[in-house]
Amino acid sequence: MTPETLAEKVLSATRDAFEALGLDTAVLPAATAVERPRDPSHGDYASNIALQTAKKAGTNPRALAERIAEHLTSTDGVAKVDIAGPGFLNITLDAAAAGEIAGKIVAAGPAYGDNGSMSGHEVNLEFVSANPTGPVHVGGTRWAAVGDALARILRASGAKVTSEYYFNDAGSQIDNFTASLLASAKGEPTPENGYGGPYIDEIAAEVVARRPAILDAEDPQEEFRQVGVQLMFDEIKADLDSFGTHFDVYFNEKELHDKGELDAAVARLTALGHIYESEGAVFLRTTTFGDDKDRALKKSNGEWTYFAADCAYYLDKRERGFDKLVFMLGADHHGYVGRMQAMSRAFGDEPGTMEILIGQLVNLVRDGKPVRMSKRAGTVITLNDIVEAVGVDAARYTLARYSSDSPIDLDVNLLTSHKNENPVYYVQYAHARTASVIRNGAERGVETGDSYDPALLSHPRESDLLKALAEFPAVVATAAELREPHRIARYAEELAAAYHRFYHDCRVLPFPDEETTPVNLARLWLVAATRTVLANALGLLGVTAPEQM
Structure with a gap:
C-alpha cells in the first residue's frame, strides 16, 4: 500500500465517521496526506486529520479520532490504529499491505516516482x-x-x-569580446575591459584560419563578431551537451x-x-x-x-x-x-x-x-x-x-574517492550492489519470477526499506513544488543507507547448498524495487546508475 492509497483510505474513514456522528462532511478537505512518524514504535504512518477537522465540525478531536480509528481499522491492509495525544492517528499496516509496494515499483519501472502534482502547467525554465x-x-x-x-x-x-x-550577441560585452579577438589576431595587448586567456587566442586563430583575409577587411571587428561569437557559442553548447x-x-x-x-x-x-x-x-x-x-x-x-x-x-x-x-x-x-x-x-x-x-x-x-x-x-x-x-x-x-x-x-x-563519505559514490554503489545481487541470482537460477508473497517482508530492515521506497513519489512532488532538486539527492542517500542496512541484516540469495525459499524471492523483489528507485532518483539528477563499480 502506498502512502497515497493509505491517505485516501484515511479520508474515506473520516467521511464515514462524520456521517456516523451526524457531522457536516462539507468541512472535510478534498485530499489529505499521511507522514512517517519519527519514532517507528508509533506505527508506520501518522495522520492529524482529526485535529484538522474537529474544530470546524464542532466536536472533540480525540473523540473524532476514535471514531475514525474504528472505521480505518476495518479497512483492508490496516493492522491497527492507535490514538496519540489530542487526536493523532498512528497507523500500522499489515505486512502484506506494506510489502505490496515492491511489486508496484517493479511493475512501474522508470515511471515510478512520476506524479500529477504539476499537471496542467506549462513551464518555461530559463x-x-x-x-x-x-x-x-x-x-x-x-x-x-x-x-x-x-x-x-x-x-x-x-x-x-x-x-x-x-543570450545576446550584441552590446558592450560582445564589443569587448570581439575587440579582444581582433587584438589577439594582431598580436596586440588585450584592450581595456577586454577578455584574456588562451581561449581568446584559440578562437582568434580559428577565425583567421576560416577567413584568411579578415585583417584586411573594411571592418575587421565586425567580421570577428560574425565568426567569433558563433564559434564561442558553439563551444558553450558543446560543453553543456x-x-x-x-x-x-x-x-x-x-x-x-x-x-x-x-x-x-x-x-x-x-x-x-x-x-x-x-x-x-x-x-x-x-x-x-x-x-x-x-x-x-x-x-x-x-x-x-x-x-x-x-x-x-x-x-x-x-x-x-x-x-x-x-x-x-x-x-x-x-x-x-x-x-x-x-x-x-x-x-x-x-x-x-x-x-x-x-x-x-x-x-x-x-x-x-x-x-x-x-x-x-x-x-x-x-x-x-x-x-x-x-x-x-x-x-x-x-x-x-x-x-x-x-x-x-x-x-x-x-x-574522486571511492569511499562512503563521497555521497555520489555511496548512492551509485548502492545501485551497483542491487544490480550485482540480481545478476548473481540469475547466474544461479534465482530470479523474481511473476509474483512473491509480500507478507514475508516483515523484518524491521525490510519494513524500513519499504517505507523509504514508498516515499519517492511524494519526494519528487515536493521537489517540484519547492523547485528544490537537492531533495532528490538527499532522499537517494537515505534510501541507499536503508538498503545497505537491509543488505547487512537480511540475506537475499540462498547459500549454494540451500534451496531457494519464498523469503529469498520476496527479498529479491525488494532488491529489484530498490534498484528501480535508485536509478530513477539518479536519473532525475542526470547522473548515471552504474551496474558495476
Missing part, C-alpha cells in the same frame, strides 16, 4: 543564459546541473516544460528587437496605464508594485534599456502560452528580483506566475585550499575544469545536492 564571451564558468555550471535536474523533476510531476537559454544539459530553445535577444517586441511591450504597459515620460525618457511605474524606484525603458537619447528587453522577453514567454516562468539567476542578480516581480504584476499577472531563483557561489577546493583558476580561461574556473577535476557524475550530483541559495565547496579529494 537557466545558464551566459552571453557568448567565454566558456561556461563555475556559477553557470551550477545552474546547468540544477536547472537540468529541475526540468526533469517538473516533467516527472506532470508539467510541460520548455528549457530555455537566453557533454555535461548532459540540453535546451529546447536558444533565444537571442536580437529577435526581440527585430520583431518590434520592445515597442509592443511598451504599448501593452501603456494601455494598462503604467507608463509615463520624464525629461524625454520613458519609465515603467514599478513602484506601484513594490519596487524601490521606477525603471527606465527608453533613455532620453532614444536608446532602449536592458530592462525594456526584459519586459519584452517576459511578454514573449507569456504569449507563447507559459503560465509559469522560472528564471534562474546568479548571485549577482539579487537586485533584479524586485523590479522583475513588479514588471510581472504591471502586466496584470498574479504573484507566482514568475519565479526567480538565485544561485550562490561555488568554490573548487583540494586539500582544503582553493583550486587555482583555469589555465585556459585565465580568470575563472570553467565547466570543463570541474569535469576534469571530478567527472560529470560527481559534479552534477554535488552541484544539485545542496540548496541553490547556499554557497558550496566542491572538494576534489572527496568527490
